[in-house]
Amino acid sequence: MPAKIPATVVTGFLGAGKTTLIRHMLQNAQGKRIALIINEFGDLGVDGDILKGCGDEVCSEDDIVELSNGCICCTVADDFIPTMEALLAREHKPDHIVIETSGLALPQPLVRAFNWPGISTKVTVDGVVTVVDGRAVHDGQFAHNVAAVDAQRAQDENLDHETPLSELFEDQVACADMIVVNKIDLLEAAEADSLTNKLKSEARAGVQVIKASMGALPVDVLLGQGIGAEGDLASRHEIHHHHHHDDDEDDHHNHAHEHGHDEFESFIVTRGEIADADAFAAQIADVIRAHNILRLKGFVAVAGKPMRLTLQAVGPRVDTYFDQPFGAAPRETRLVVIGEAGLDHSAITAALQA
Numbered sequence: 001m002p003a004k005i006p007a008t009v010v011t012g013f014l015g016a017g018k019t020t021l022i023r024h025m026l027q028n029a030q031g032k033r034i035a036l037i038i039n040e041f042g043d044l045g046v047d048g049d050i051l052k053g054c055g056d057e058v059c060s061e062d063d064i065v066e067l068s069n070g071c072i073c074c075t076v077a078d079d080f081i082p083t084m085e086a087l088l089a090r091e092h093k094p095d096h097i098v099i100e101t102s103g104l105a106l107p108q109p110l111v112r113a114f115n116w117p118g119i120s121t122k123v124t125v126d127g128v129v130t131v132v133d134g135r136a137v138h139d140g141q142f143a144h145n146v147a148a149v150d151a152q153r154a155q156d157e158n159l160d161h162e163t164p165l166s167e168l169f170e171d172q173v174a175c176a177d178m179i180v181v182n183k184i185d186l187l188e189a190a191e192a193d194s195l196t197n198k199l200k201s202e203a204r205a206g207v208q209v210i211k212a213s214m215g216a217l218p219v220d221v222l223l224g225q226g227i228g229a230e231g232d233l234a235s236r237h238e239i240h241h242h243h244h245h246d247d248d249e250d251d252h253h254n255h256a257h258e259h260g261h262d263e264f265e266s267f268i269v270t271r272g273e274i275a276d277a278d279a280f281a282a283q284i285a286d287v288i289r290a291h292n293i294l295r296l297k298g299f300v301a302v303a304g305k306p307m308r309l310t311l312q313a314v315g316p317r318v319d320t321y322f323d324q325p326f327g328a329a330p331r332e333t334r335l336v337v338i339g340e341a342g343l344d345h346s347a348i349t350a351a352l353q354a
């Protein structure tokens with residue numbers, strides 16, 4: 001029987017740097033043939049477009065498959081399994097499969113899917129890489145204290161102080177084989193060390209915690225962990241599954257429901273060309289602050305520039321760079337806005353179109 005193809009799951013919160021890390025990996029793959037499965041949140045394929053735009057020989061468009069029918073953990077059977085089967089049926093099989101989950105997906109149901117008949121004999125989870133935004137976590141944005149939260153819950157069943165964001169963060173840490181503390185360039189050395197130690201103490205025993213900037217890690221470090229994560233799911237406990245860890249559908253749905261994916265939403269804002277890229281970035285930072293937007297990303301048409309401007313904002317930090325010509329795509333500005341449910345669509349749209 002041929003060896004199983006290793007698959008690496010890359011998870012991590014919105015804007016932590018998953019796409020950046022994968023792009024670096026593809027550009028340094030040293031001839032390894034990597035197939036990518038990308039789970040976009042919302043219906044604008046920004047991450048896929050960014051990766052396709054890297055123009056490298058090893059990341060031909062054929063090898064990039066996008067799942068955009070919602071959260072990967074809720075669409076495993078309908079979307080992920082058929083995609084994986086199609087990938088495994090190809091004549092030229094990849095050496096390695098990398099799966100980028102959307103920042104809101106839970107890694108555990110995805111890892112569990114590798115135990116499905118027809119999948120389990122052909123592919124194995126090489127490792128789960130959880131990318132964290134070192135700056136944000138250090139600043140306490142997604143900090144958590146499991147004991148304190150449990151104590152609070154025990155005191156009052158009606159009082160749930162835990163936000164969905166911190167729940168997801170805990171699940172991502174609990175499932176990791178390797179934690180990448182990214183954006184180290186935005187931290188002092190001592191801050192980076194203390195965060196690394198804190199995450200080491202929260203993760204399962206033996207989990208590697210590695211610092212990185214712009215996700216720049218050697219491919220040999222990221223791939224080839226050889227863990228077989230689908231075989232030890234019980235140790236990757238989902239924080240909110242205190243009662244049982246079975247595969248039954250109801251349990252899965254309850255879990256998905258508990259996490260309330262409906263509590264997040266995304267929508268698209270389009271506009272024509274903008275005149276000044278710096279002024280537009282400043283405008284976006286203001287809109288993000290005013291409306292509590294978690295993540296904003298997309299492509300911008302700048303007057304007089306043939307290239308499209310890629311724009312990515314994590315919190316109020318806005319990054320832009322020109323990546324490639326518009327080509328056949330319409331020359332317009334398209335932005336996806338992601339936040340917790342209740343965003344004021346019309347006010348945000350008006351502010352971005354102003």
Ligand SMILES: Nc1nc2c(ncn2[C@@H]2O[C@H](COP(=O)(O)OP(=O)(O)OP(=O)(O)O)[C@@H](O)[C@H]2O)c(=O)[nH]1
Nearest residue numbers: 014015016017018019020103182183213214312319
């Ligand atoms: N300063 C700094 N910025 C970074 C680093 N890594 C990524 N970024 C920036 O952070 C933003 C988000 O990075 P992505 O790679 O798109 O993050 P992601 O996790 O794929 O985000 P989602 O797809 O929204 O979940 C981009 O603007 C990156 O350029 C880093 O190490 N340092």
